[in-house]
Amino acid sequence: xxxxxxxxxxxxxxxxxxxxxxxxxxxxxxxxxxxxxxxxxxxxxxxxxxxxxxxxxxxxxxxxxxxxxxxxxxxxxxxxxxxxxxxxxxxxxxxxxxxxxxxxxxxxxxxxxxxxxxxxxxxxxxxxxxxxxxxxxxxxxxxxxxxxxxxxxxxxxxxxxxxxxxxxxxxxxxxxxxxxxxxxxxxxxxxxxxxxxxxxxxxxxxxxxxxxxxxxxxxxxxxxxx
Amino acid sequence: xxxxxxxxxxxxxxxxxxxxxxxxxxxxxxxxxxxxxxxxxxxxxxxxxxxxxxxxxxxxxxxxxxxxxxxxxxxxxxxxxxxxxxxxxxxxxxxxxxxxxxxxxxxxxxxxxxxxxxxxxxxxxxxxxxxxxxxxxxxxxxxxxxxxxxxxxxxxxxxxxxxxxxxxxxxxxxxxxxxxxxxxxxxxxxxxxxxxxxxxxxxxxxxxxxxxxxxxxxxxxxxxxx
DNA sequence: GTGAATGTTAACATTGTGTTTCCTTTCGCG
DNA sequence: CGCGAAAGGAAACACAATGTTAACATTCAC
Numbered sequence: 459x460x461x462x463x464x465x466x467x468x469x470x471x472x473x474x475x476x477x478x479x480x481x482x483x484x485x486x487x488x489x490x491x492x493x494x495x496x497x498x499x500x501x502x503x504x505x506x507x508x509x510x511x512x513x514x515x516x517x518x519x520x521x522x523x524x525x526x527x528x529x530x531x532x533x534x535x536x537x538x539x540x541x542x543x544x545x546x547x548x549x550x551x552x553x554x555x556x557x558x559x560x561x562x563x564x565x566x567x568x569x570x571x572x573x574x575x576x577x578x579x580x581x582x583x584x585x586x587x588x589x590x591x592x593x594x595x596x597x598x599x600x601x602x603x604x605x606x607x608x609x610x611x612x613x614x615x616x617x618x619x620x621x622x623x624x625x626x627x628x629x630x631x632x633x634x635x636x637x638x639x640x641x642x643x644x645x646x647x648x649x650x651x652x653x654x655x656x657x658x659x660x661x662x663x664x665x666x667x668x669x670x671x672x673x674x675x676x677x678x679x680x681x682x683x684x
Numbered sequence: 685x686x687x688x689x690x691x692x693x694x695x696x697x698x699x700x701x702x703x704x705x706x707x708x709x710x711x712x713x714x715x716x717x718x719x720x721x722x723x724x725x726x727x728x729x730x731x732x733x734x735x736x737x738x739x740x741x742x743x744x745x746x747x748x749x750x751x752x753x754x755x756x757x758x759x760x761x762x763x764x765x766x767x768x769x770x771x772x773x774x775x776x777x778x779x780x781x782x783x784x785x786x787x788x789x790x791x792x793x794x795x796x797x798x799x800x801x802x803x804x805x806x807x808x809x810x811x812x813x814x815x816x817x818x819x820x821x822x823x824x825x826x827x828x829x830x831x832x833x834x835x836x837x838x839x840x841x842x843x844x845x846x847x848x849x850x851x852x853x854x855x856x857x858x859x860x861x862x863x864x865x866x867x868x869x870x871x872x873x874x875x876x877x878x879x880x881x882x883x884x885x886x887x888x889x890x891x892x893x894x895x896x897x898x899x900x901x902x903x904x905x906x907x908x909x910x
Numbered sequence: 911g912t913g914a915a916t917g918t919t920a921a922c923a924t925t926g927t928g929t930t931t932c933c934t935t936t937c938g939c940g
Numbered sequence: 941c942g943c944g945a946a947a948g949g950a951a952a953c954a955c956a957a958t959g960t961t962a963a964c965a966t967t968c969a970c
Binding site for chain 1: 927
Binding site: 713845878882885903 | 928
């Protein structure tokens with residue numbers, strides 16, 4: 459019933475940062491596991507095989523690079539994206555990070571919005587296919603997730619961010635009926651504070667731009683892309 | 685043979701909130717137990733092993749975190765999902781909650797619709813596997829719960845919401861005779877009062893759309909899917 | 911700061927579901 | 941076989957859910 463939510467593992471010895479990041483990710487609907495040190499991280503990674511691992515470079519004992527290598531050497535870990543968290547001034551360490559098998563670097567201090575969009579971008583890199591590819595093509599409709607545009611019969615149309623995220627959510631499972639609640643958590647995150655009617659307005663705008671036939675209403679239930 | 689209804693335990697010292705939540709959950713057909721404090725909560729949890737526990741953070745004496753830890757340390761409690769209730773502004777405490785073994789937090793004030801859908805989502809997380817598959821196939825009839833359609837001999841048919849919910853209920857146990865009362869509580873919930881004849885009308889529409897043979901009438905008792 | 915683009919709310923129009931009503935048909939039982 | 945209760949069926953109604961528009965609020969780039 460629920461969308462296959464991407465899972466993320468956070469590894470940091472500082473509880474504050476862990477909490478902060480986990481809170482922001484969960485709010486966006488991601489599944490989050492936390493580890494306090496390298497040992498825990500390797501064990502958790504082996505168990506949950508997260509789609510994305512965010513790893514602090516500086517940790518007591520077994521440091522980030524070592525942990526990264528050990529995780530990379532686990533079986534079936536090729537599809538997992540690993541990103542390092544590093545404080546300012548540790549620039550030199552970047553090279554060692556990439557050598558250890560990291561895919562990206564995230565600089566502290568972390569700002570929530572930037573962080574979340576970075577995470578999404580990283581998940582898109584994940585070849586496991588849990589997150590859709592950059593371009594989705596359905597009949598005469600093409601959705602380009604990188605450029606935030608929709609191409610219908612060769613005509614490009616801009617969508618706003620919310621419009622686009624909503625469309626992408628629906629299009630991620632054509633035919634599936636998304637309830638209003640699923641749409642809220644999928645697009646707005648877990649603690650929703652917008653009115654019930656907001657979705658309708660966005661749906662209308664999407665229909666206006668992509669053609670009426672693209673989204674079907676199932677009264678009393680929700681909407682569905684077809 | 686009754687349907688295996690998910691059980692939920694509510695823990696809060698404020699009677700108002702307890703009643704409000706219990707009322708809304710029972711209306712949706714859940715089995716609800718309430719506790720006023722940590723002691724009661726631990727005892728009840730041990731006895732009933734609910735599928736989901738919703739725990740207020742702020743309680744006199746033994747607070748929510750401590751209660752959560754004690755519940756988590758009970759035997760066979762691994763499959764239980766625990767969620768915290770917290771008021772706005774307690775942001776930091778949410779994180780302590782996760783450390784204490786919580787799976788999610790719910791912000792006050794609680795809005796019934798959002799709350800219910802959140803509860804359903806949490807129950808779905810429960811690995812006990814009670815969740816039902818998206819597609820049910822019976823002979824030449826296929827019910828696609830994800831797409832809200834019925835396929836008979838390859839022909840897709842739309843059902844309205846009530847029609848669909850009723851059909852899904854009957855089809856969840858083929859051969860079982862559902863009494864009218866069971867149908868009412870299963871589809872309409874516990875406190876909705878509608879006329880006796882309403883069910884008949886929906887049954888008629890379902891038969892119209894899915895073929896006469898799908899639902900059998902047991903006069904004086906109820907209906908049965910076959 | 912300022913203005914444009916986006917997001918949200920509010921108000922009204924419209925649609926279709928859900929329910930009721932009323933009448934007909936079927937079934938169970940003596 | 942006839943009677944009454946229960947269910948089938950068709951239509952009408954009420955109302956909740958959604959469509960639509962415009963005003964208002966917010967965000968973001970410049």
